[in-house]
Amino acid sequence: xxxxxxxxxxxxxxxxxxxxxxxxxxxxxxxxxxxxxxxxxxxxxxxxxxxxxxxxxxxxxxxxxxxxxxxxxxxxxxxxxxxxxxxxxxxxxxxxxxxxxxxxxxxxxxxxxxxxxxxxxxxxxxxxxxxxxxxxxxxxxxxxxxxxxxxxxxxxxxxxxxxxxxxxxxxxxxxxxxxxxxxxxxxxxxxxxxxxxxxxxxxxxxxxxxxxxxxxxxxxxxxxxxxxxxxxxxxxxxxxxxxxxxxxxxxxxxxxxxxxxxxxxxxxxxxxxxxxxxxxxxxxxxxxxxxxxxxxxxxxxxxxxxxxxxxxxxxxxxxxxxxxxxxxxxxxxxxxxxxxxxxxxxxxxxxxxxxxxxxxxxxxxxxxxxxxxxxxxxxxxxxxxxxxxxxxxxxxxxxxxxxxxxxxxxxxxxxxxxxxxxxxxxxxxxxxxxxxxxxxxxxxxxxxxxxxxxxxxxxxxxxxxxxxxxxxxxxxxxxxxxxxxxxxxxxxxxxxxxxxxxxxxxxxxxxxxxxxxxxxxxxxxxxxxxxxxxxxxxxxxxx
Ligand code: HEM
Numbered sequence: 192x193x194x195x196x197x198x199x200x201x202x203x204x205x206x207x208x209x210x211x212x213x214x215x216x217x218x219x220x221x222x223x224x225x226x227x228x229x230x231x232x233x234x235x236x237x238x239x240x241x242x243x244x245x246x247x248x249x250x251x252x253x254x255x256x257x258x259x260x261x262x263x264x265x266x267x268x269x270x271x272x273x274x275x276x277x278x279x280x281x282x283x284x285x286x287x288x289x290x291x292x293x294x295x296x297x298x299x300x301x302x303x304x305x306x307x308x309x310x311x312x313x314x315x316x317x318x319x320x321x322x323x324x325x326x327x328x329x330x331x332x333x334x335x336x337x338x339x340x341x342x343x344x345x346x347x348x349x350x351x352x353x354x355x356x357x358x359x360x361x362x363x364x365x366x367x368x369x370x371x372x373x374x375x376x377x378x379x380x381x382x383x384x385x386x387x388x389x390x391x392x393x394x395x396x397x398x399x400x401x402x403x404x405x406x407x408x409x410x411x412x413x414x415x416x417x418x419x420x421x422x423x424x425x426x427x428x429x430x431x432x433x434x435x436x437x438x439x440x441x442x443x444x445x446x447x448x449x450x451x452x453x454x455x456x457x458x459x460x461x462x463x464x465x466x467x468x469x470x471x472x473x474x475x476x477x478x479x480x481x482x483x484x485x486x487x488x489x490x491x492x493x494x495x496x497x498x499x500x501x502x503x504x505x506x507x508x509x510x511x512x513x514x515x516x517x518x519x520x521x522x523x524x525x526x527x528x529x530x531x532x533x534x535x536x537x538x539x540x541x542x543x544x545x546x547x548x549x550x551x552x553x554x555x556x557x558x559x560x561x562x563x564x565x566x567x568x569x570x571x572x573x574x575x576x577x578x579x580x581x582x583x584x585x586x587x588x589x590x591x592x593x594x595x596x597x598x599x600x601x602x603x604x605x606x607x608x609x610x611x612x613x614x615x616x617x618x619x620x621x622x623x624x625x626x627x628x629x630x631x632x633x634x635x636x637x638x639x640x641x642x643x644x645x646x647x648x649x650x651x652x653x654x655x656x657x658x659x660x661x662x663x664x665x666x667x668x669x670x671x672x673x674x675x676x677x678x679x680x681x682x683x684x685x686x687x688x689x690x691x692x693x694x695x696x697x698x699x700x701x702x703x704x705x706x707x708x709x710x711x712x713x714x715x716x717x718x719x720x721x722x723x724x725x726x727x728x729x730x731x732x733x734x
Contacts, residue, residue: 243599243602243603243604244602244603244604245603245604245605246286246293246295246603246605246609248603249284249285249286249295249603250280250281250282250285250286251285251286251288252277252281252285252286252287252288253288253289254288254289254290257287257289260273260276261273268694268695268696269693269694269695270587270588270695271587271588271616271617271693271695271699272616274296274298274587274588274614274616274617275616275617275620277296277298278298278299278614278617282298283297283298283299283301283302283601284296284297284298284299284302284600284601284603285298287612292610293609293610294590294610294611294612295600295605295609295610295611295612296611296612296614297600297601297611297612297613297614298614298617298618299618299621300618300621300623300624300645300647300648301601302600302601303613303615303618303647303650304645304647305600305601306591306598306600306611306613307591307613307647307650307654307655309593309598309600310591310654310655310656310657311593311594311595311596312344312595312656313339313340313341313343313344313594314591314655314656314657315339315591315592315594315657316589316590316591316592316657317590317592317610319336319337319339321440321443321444322336322337322517323337325461325464326513328461329464329468330509331468331509331512331513332507332509332510332512332513332514333346333513334346334513334514334515334516334517334518335347335350335514335517335518335660336517336520336521337513337517340594344656346510346514347656347657347660349500349504349506350500350514350518350660351660352499353495353496353499354496354660354661354663354664355660355662355663356663357567357663359663360563360663360664360666360667361563361564361567361667362495363409363495363496363563363664363667364562364563364564364667364671366408366409366495367405367408367409367563367667367668367671367672368560368562368671369408369414370401370404370405370408370414370418370668371401371671371672371675373401373404373418373419374397374401374418374672375675375676375679376418377397377400377401377418378391378397378676378680378709380420381397382709382711387708389708389709389710389711390685390706390707390708390709391706391707391708391709392704392706393704393705393706394531394534394535394704394705394706394707395527395528395531395700395701395704395705398527398528398530398531399523399524399527400417400418400422401417401418401527401530401672402522402523402524402526402527402530402668403415403417403430403519403523403527404416404417404418405526405668406518406519406522406523406526406661406664406668407474407519409495409496409497409664410496410497410515410518410519411471411474411475411478411497411515412478412494412495412496412497412498413474413477413478415429415474417430425470425473426470428466428470429466429467429470431466432462432463432464432465432466432467432469432470433463433466433467433520433523434463435459435460435462435463435466436460436463436464436466436467437463437697439456439457439459439460439463440460442454442456442457442460443456443457443460467516467520468512468516471512471515471516471519472512475497475501475508475511475512475515476508478494478497478498478501479501479508482494482498482501482502486502497511497515500514500515518660518661521659521661522661522664522665524585524697524698524700525585525586525661525665525698526665526668526669528583528585528698528699528700528701529576529579529580529583529585529651529665529669530669530672530673531701531705532579532582532583532585532693532699532701533575533576533579533669533673534673534676534682534707535684535691535701535705535707536578536579536582536631537575537677537682538682538683538684538707538708539631539684540631543575543631543633544677544681544682546571546633547571547572547575547677548677548678548681548712550569550570550571550572551569551572551674551677551678552678554568554569555674555678560675561670561671561674561675561678563667563671565674566667566670566671566674569670569674570637570638571633571637572670572673572674573636573666573670574633574634574635574636574637575633575673576666576669576670576673577633577636577649578631578632578633578635578636579631580649580651581619581625581635581648581649581651582619582620582628582629582631583693583699584615584616584619584649584651584699585651585698585699586615586651586653586698587615587616587695587698587699588612588613588614588615588616589612589613589615589653590610590611590612590613591610591611591613592608592609592610592611593605593607593608593609593611594607594608595607615649615650615651616699618647618648618649619648619649621648624644624645624648625644625648625649652665676709678712679711679712679713680709680710680711680712681709681710681712682707682708682709682710683707683708683710684707684708685706685707685708687706688703688704688705688706689703691703691705
């Protein structure tokens, strides 16, 4: 069982969606740095002629060591921190070896750049059978996450349109702002009902609801009520199904297939997927009916992303179910946890918060609500979120399998089908790229003449053609929500919760419930003016 656990844990490192341990061995020398001019494909014979070293020359972490670190040293839920520890022990490149499965961990900015610049035409992150199994069982098409090769490429060509270009995402500004309106209402409501009159407790949960509502409003082109006080029953079932599918994933990966009929876990995992697709199917079919009615009555078909997928592409409803479900699952925890970390960091840094407030107030004076165009004029807002993603890259590890070609990385030859694990968390904490890495310094990202860090030092949305398809949508959601919140409130920490640490649970989440005080700026301003008036009166009386 322990061996199986270690093996599956390493195998899962090939998929960013799930947590992964990395592994150790003696120091290595990186002979090739950033900007390498090596050709992207190298044949076995040409590599051998070049006298490159191989994985046998690298430090190697064995199952036993890995289990010790995970379960005795307690890194199981802090696998991102294990990246830092292993880098110290083994240097920037090492093999994680569980017998049947090996992966090469890359733990420096130079090696990441070298690998990603050799990304293949159809990059692969590795085995996704955990998700494809259900799709195969029910005859549902694969989505962008699970599809591979040429089919994946064609799918991404369709999905990228209307989503990935910054000018496309601007179209969703009004839809997202309606969801932000509800988030703000909810913050007021929660503050009012708190003992201090300004506290929002369990922020991660609130931001999860916001994020799910935001992405659903784009993908289903309808509101599903996550921010209402009473969440509609169907929506609640959907939320529970997502949670169920994720929480039983671990059991399905760990336990042997023969145990599936004996133990309840696989059944619960499948029923999680049933709930997800039941809801997605209903939403998509409803939209399809609306489109059909308009077509039948010769009316123009109106709508954005879902309408585009259903009416302007060759995708069948089944294809759309598969893709929409994957877009949705990839977009919720990532966005909500990034917002949580950003707000947590801001609450602890009044100077950064004030600079951000000044920028937002300058760009959007008075009572005006920030629009998608407005946030484009806010470089500091973007820098704040970039810096939060550097410190807490919600996807702390990612992977690539070189499917087509042998490859040379760091002067070492690797045959095709080698899995590489990219240690993004440790790389974005490297002080050579980011001096004072533990400090929250959004200025690092400002284009104001200072030297900017190596872009491969922090690539929270991944890289290249297989990079995050929802990046622009996520950014817009975060910019619109954060600018509005900062305009209305000063955020302060809740001293009773202490310092929040990150746990690696698929994405980087907080190790405790995060509460923050939201002090209304209007109230503060009114109090300040009242104080000024009183002071003037008293001065007049005294004279
Ligand atoms: C802060 C928010 C987000 C972060 C940090 C993030 C990060 C990532 C990363 C690191 C990858 C892997 C990229 C690679 O392998 O190079 C990825 C892939 C993906 N993301 Fe995001 N993501 C976010 C939000 C979203 C949203 C809102 C959506 C949906 C609208 C989304 C949909 C996807 C999909 C479908 C993939 C798989 C793409 C493929 O394999 O072709 N993500 N994301």
